[in-house]
Amino acid sequence: MQRRAFLLSMAAGAAALRCARPMASSSPVSSRRAGPRVVVLDWGLAETLLALGIIPAGIAEIDDYNANVVTPRIPRGVSDVGLRLAPSLEWLAQLAPDFILINSSQESQRPMLERIAPVRAFAIYTDAGSPYPRSQEVTRELGGLCGCETAAETLIADTAQTLDKNRVRLATTGARPLYVIRFFDGRHIGVYGAHSLFQHVLDAQGLVNAWHGPTDYWGIGVAPLEALAVTPEAQLLYFEPLPGGVADKLASNRLWRALPPVASGRVGALPPFWGFGMLPSARRFSDALTQALLAGAAPMGAARS
Incomplete structure (x- = not known):
């Protein structure tokens, strides 16, 4: 019950989705391509898309995302589609996304969401307990889905370099x-x-x-x-x-x-x-x-x- 309460507590036109400079990287993306129009109901997927320079048409619980995830910030113009576990189906339909992106623990929502658009589910936190390598794999999947493969590889490499750099900084402490x-x-x-x-x-x-x-x-x-x-x-x-x-x-x-x-x-x-x-x-x-x-x-x- 304590964990459930914790998870619950943690808990305007749409912009076109496109690839641009990765928001969390100093390295530019060499190309700029139009991508599919997506709505995202998971904050981990949302932060990754934003870090790739991808702006979704809609994201769930935007104010709480900005308070808890903090950065990358969600730009103005992205529509708030309601709760992660109970989004507004009417608003989703109005946004007319090409895909709705969820995590694997949100699979129970798939039948109702698929009435609006194809659903893509990504497993990051699983019984295998390897969220970091899974995050690398899912980042590549998102890059392929949105035509931002170069940005995805940049994010993966930059994150690994940050961890290596900080390991060296702490080595003698x-x-x-x-x-x-x-x-x-x-x-x-x-x-x-x-x-x-x-x-x-x-x-x-x-x-x-x-x-x-x-x-x-x-x-x-x-x-x-x-x-x-x-x-x-x-x-x-x-x-x-x-x-x-x-x-x-x-x-x-x-x-x-x-x-x-x-x-x-x-x-x-x-x-x-x-x-x-x-x-x-x-x-x-x-x-x-x-x-x-x-x-x-x-x-x-x-x-x-």
Whole structure:
């Protein structure tokens, strides 16, 4: 129930879709071609298309995307088609897309969506637990679908280079084992581990994840605060923003203040991130993580408000 609540909480004319300069890369695309008109109901697919320089006709929950995924931003003129799990069928029909793009966990919507346009489903987070290599494969599939193969290869290469660059930057820091968490409330957390995109970034940068407990399909382990005492030498990074009231609860929580990373001031904040993204999220997380570790966790007895 806590995970379900978390996922739910994370939760104008249309522009023509076309290939342009990749939004997340300094390398130009050599050609400019018209592509199919698409609507996207998954944020990982949406961030990837935008990073390729592709502007969808519609995206689900645009305001929440901009708050959680943050970048690439969705340009003005892209239509908000409603909820990711319950889009406006009437609005979708008016947009008249060539394709509707979903992730594999949204397959239950296929029958109703196919009344409007052909549906393409992409599996990124699967039981195999390899979202990073799957993101590379799906990026190539999107590039082929939209005629942006060069931009897709550029995004794949640039992301790998970012992870390599940051691994070198951190190589001599002697980084501690690291907890990467998200607060659900004042006593329960989600810890990113095996099967998560963030785990791949940690591995690629030579960092040790302090969390060895179980994780779900999305790479998250749900745990009480005291689980963070298992690796006392660890450093702790948490994602902002904190849920309402959590900062005050932590400030007065003796258990939280007694946790070894907290008591020793090895706690720091990371900016907002979408935990179920693709290559753009991996690259942005790599940079934010590296910056936080090079700067050192800000000393704090409790999470800041």
